Amino acid sequence: MTTAIETTEDVKALSAFGLQAQFEITEAGRYLLEAGALAPHGRSGAFNGGIRVPGEDKFVLGGKSGAIEVSLDGVHLAGELTRGLKEIIALYSAVFRERPDLNAIIHTHSPNLTAYAIAHKPFPLRYWSVAKRVGVREIPLGDWAPRYSAEPVLQSLRAHPKAPAVLLRNRGLFTWGGKGILELAKQLASIEEAAEITLKAEILGGSQELPAGSIEDFATKQQG
Secondary structure, X not given: OOOOOEOOOOOOOOOHHHHHHHHHHHHHHHHHHHOOOOOOOOHHHOEEEEEEOOOOOEEEEEEOOEEEEEEOOOEEEEOOOOHHHHOOHHHHHHXXXXXXXXXXXXXXXXXXXXXXXXXOOOEEOOOHHHHHHHOOOEEOEOOOOOOOOOHHHHHHHHHOOOOOEEEOOOOOEEEEEOOOHHHHHHHHHHHHHXXXXXXXXXXXXXXXXXXXXXXXXXXXXXXX
């Protein structure tokens, strides 16, 4: 489904929630950069994020240079609509519409995870301290599609509902969660660290699978 992108002629100021969300998106980007989960220079350091407005059919979308408020139907409501933000509205709208339980989304070109995306390989979570936190064995690989197309992300959400992210072939990744964007940034940083460690393990002969049932057993104990 393609979301229409509309805008008003006059730029309206962000709401109080919008300003707070803009701050949190910026902080999430800063955290990821300091954690080494973003390239420190160039376009490979791409980052943007979205935060759902609680109880309303809209969200705040921001990056390194500002933020906007947008309806789930893709209508620009407030903030300065830059070219960079405009081109990602439809994708963020589609994900928030698809999954009402999600309240935060982040897009990055995290170096080690992006290596898997460029190699057209899903990322196997075999580092226990991260795998048990994330609760899945793999970050799936999405199909190839035009830049910022929603379809590969939506397909992954439907096929892998428990996965916290999807790798985009030859690009980067999208990740999402329901505990706020700062917690999402911390989780992404830990997955990126696991990817770095796993790539180093390949040099030593290959990363090894976790014991069968280990993640499931841990999740069961946590719930009980």
